[in-house]
Amino acid sequence: xxxxxxxxxxxxxxxxxxxxxxxxxxxxxxxxxxxxxxxxxxxxxxxxxxxxxxxxxxxxxxxxxxxxxxxxxxxxxxxxxxxxxxxxxxxxxxxxxxxxxxxxxxxxxxxxxxxxxxxxxxxxxxxxxxxxxxxxxxxxxxxxxxxxxxxxxxxxxxxxxxxxxxxxxxxxxxxxxxxxxxxxxxxxxxxxxxxxxxxxxxxxxx
Amino acid sequence: xxxxxxxxxxxxxxxxxxxxxxxxxxxxxxxxxxxxxxxxxxxxxxxxxxxxxxxxxxxxxxxxxxxxxxxxxxxxxxxxxxxxxxxxxxxxxxxxxxxxxxxxxxxxxxxxxxxxxxxxxxxxxxxxxxxxxxxxxxxxxxxxxxxxxxxxxxxxxxxxxxxxxxxxxxxxxxxxxxxxxxxxxxxxxxxxxxxxxxxxxxxxxx
DNA sequence: ACAATAAAAACGAACGTTCGTTCATATTGA
DNA sequence: TCAATATGAACGAACGTTCGTTTTTATTGT
Numbered sequence: 001x002x003x004x005x006x007x008x009x010x011x012x013x014x015x016x017x018x019x020x021x022x023x024x025x026x027x028x029x030x031x032x033x034x035x036x037x038x039x040x041x042x043x044x045x046x047x048x049x050x051x052x053x054x055x056x057x058x059x060x061x062x063x064x065x066x067x068x069x070x071x072x073x074x075x076x077x078x079x080x081x082x083x084x085x086x087x088x089x090x091x092x093x094x095x096x097x098x099x100x101x102x103x104x105x106x107x108x109x110x111x112x113x114x115x116x117x118x119x120x121x122x123x124x125x126x127x128x129x130x131x132x133x134x135x136x137x138x139x140x141x142x143x144x145x146x147x148x149x150x151x152x153x154x155x156x157x158x159x160x161x162x163x164x165x166x167x168x169x170x171x172x173x174x175x176x177x178x179x180x181x182x183x184x185x186x187x188x189x190x191x192x193x194x195x196x197x198x199x200x201x202x203x204x205x206x
Numbered sequence: 207x208x209x210x211x212x213x214x215x216x217x218x219x220x221x222x223x224x225x226x227x228x229x230x231x232x233x234x235x236x237x238x239x240x241x242x243x244x245x246x247x248x249x250x251x252x253x254x255x256x257x258x259x260x261x262x263x264x265x266x267x268x269x270x271x272x273x274x275x276x277x278x279x280x281x282x283x284x285x286x287x288x289x290x291x292x293x294x295x296x297x298x299x300x301x302x303x304x305x306x307x308x309x310x311x312x313x314x315x316x317x318x319x320x321x322x323x324x325x326x327x328x329x330x331x332x333x334x335x336x337x338x339x340x341x342x343x344x345x346x347x348x349x350x351x352x353x354x355x356x357x358x359x360x361x362x363x364x365x366x367x368x369x370x371x372x373x374x375x376x377x378x379x380x381x382x383x384x385x386x387x388x389x390x391x392x393x394x395x396x397x398x399x400x401x402x403x404x405x406x407x408x409x410x411x412x
Numbered sequence: 413a414c415a416a417t418a419a420a421a422a423c424g425a426a427c428g429t430t431c432g433t434t435c436a437t438a439t440t441g442a
Numbered sequence: 443t444c445a446a447t448a449t450g451a452a453c454g455a456a457c458g459t460t461c462g463t464t465t466t467t468a469t470t471g472t
Binding site: 029031032108111112114115116148150151154157158161162164165166168169187188191192194195196197198199200201 | 317320321354367
Binding site for chain 3: 216242
C-alpha cells in the first residue's frame with residue numbers, strides 16, 4: 001500500500017527512537033538520559049527499543065552517524081557568495097556563526113562525545129567530515145586576492161577554529177558579561193574576520 | 207605536634223577527597239564517577255565523605271573553586287618574555303599550548319562543567335577568572351609595535367580562542383590524521399601565530 | 413483477493429547492579 | 443573527655459538489559 005512516507009513500520013519507530021534520544025542526549029548528556037526516557041518520548045515501551053538497537057551506546061552511535069548537525073551546516077559554506085577573499089570570509093563568518101546559532105545542538109553533541117566517550121568515535125566521524133572541510137580552503141583560495149603561503153589544511157583549521165571558539169566563548173560567557181563588556185563584544189565577530197583577513201592576505205584587505 | 211604539613215586531620219582528608227574526586231572526574235566525567243570510587247581512592251569509607259561534604263555536587267564545586275588548572279596556567283603568561291609584539295605573541299603562543307599540554311585536565315574539567323552541569327557554575331568562575339584574563343591585552347599592547355584599533359577584550363578573546371581551538375582540534379583530530387596531514391599540521395601553531403600577528407599589527411610583522 | 417503462515421515489533425514485569433545518601437556505632441585526635 | 447571523624451551495613455530509587463508473551467505487520471500459497 002502506498003503511504004505518504006514509504007517507511008516500513010520498523011524503520012518508523014527506529015527513527016522515532018533516534019529522534020527522541022537525540023533531543024534528550026543533547027539536552028541532558030548521555031549518562032543522564034535513561035532508556036526509559038527515550039522509550040517514553042519515542043512512544044513505545046522500554047523493551048521495544050531492543051528490537052531496534054542492541055544497547056544504549058548503539059542508539060548514541062546512530063545519533064552521531066545519522067543526525068550530526070555538522071552534515072547540515074558545512075555544505076552551506078559552499079553557497080556563500082563573494083567575489084573577493086574579503087567578501088567570502090566576511091560572509092562565511094556570519095553564515096557560520098548564524099548556522100551555529102541555528103544548530104545549538106551541534107556543540108552539545110560534540111561535547112557529549114568528547115566528555116562521556118573520550119572522543120572514541122571521532123576518528124570514524126572525521127572520515128565523513130573531511131570531504132566537507134577541505135573545500136573551505138579552496139573557496140578562499142579561488143577568490144580574488146593574493147594569499148600568504150599557508151597550507152590549505154591549516155587555513156581551514158584557522159578559519160573554523162577562530163569562529164567556533166568565538167561562538168563557544170559567546171554562549172559560555174555572554175551571560176556573565178557586564179553591560180560594558182557586552183557592548184565591546186557586539187562587533188567581535190567582525191573584528192575576528194578582520195584579524196583573520198589581515199592574517200591571510202598579502203595586501204591590505206578592502 | 208608540629209607536622210611537615212600543618213593541616214588538621216579533618217582538613218587533610220578533605221584535601222584527599224578533593225584530590226581523588228578531581229582525578230576521577232577529569233578522567234571519567236561527573237556522572238560516571240561514584241562516591242564509592244572517590245572514597246576508595248581517598249582512602250576512607252563511603253560514609254566518611256559526608257563528614258566533609260553534604261553531597262556529591264559539593265565535592266565537584268570544591269574541585270572547581272580550589273583546583274581549577276586555569277588558575278595555575280594564566281599567571282604564567284605574565285612571565286612571557288619579548289620586547290616586541292611579535293616576540294611576545296610567538297612566545298606566548300608556545301607557552302600557552304605548552305601549558306595546555308602540561309595541564310590536560312583543564313579541558314576535561316571545563317567540558318564536564320559545560321556538558322553535565324550546563325555551565326551553570328560559569329558565571330561564578332568568570333568572576334575569579336576575569337582578573338587573570340585582562341592583563342593579556344595589556345601585555346600585547348605594551349610591547350613595541352603599532353596595533354590596529356581592537357578593543358582589549360576582543361583582542362584577549364581572539365588570542366586565547368585561537369590557541370585554545372588549536373589545542374582542542376589538535377588533541378581531537380590528530381589521532382585521526384593521515385601521515386601527510388600530520389606533517390602539514392606540524393607547524394600549525396606558528397602559522398596561527400603568524401595569522402594573528404598579521405591580523406593585529408599595522409605594519410608587516412618581523 | 414484473501415486466508416494461512418511466518419516474521420517483526422511491542423509489551424511490561426522482573427533481574428541483578430549500582431547509585432547517592434543515611435544511620436547507628438565505633439574509633440580517634442585535641 | 444568529648445567533639446570530630448571513620449565505619450560499613452542498610453535504604454530506596456534508578457539504571458540497562460533480558461525474558462516470555464502478545465499483538466501487529468509482512469509474506470506466502472492458492
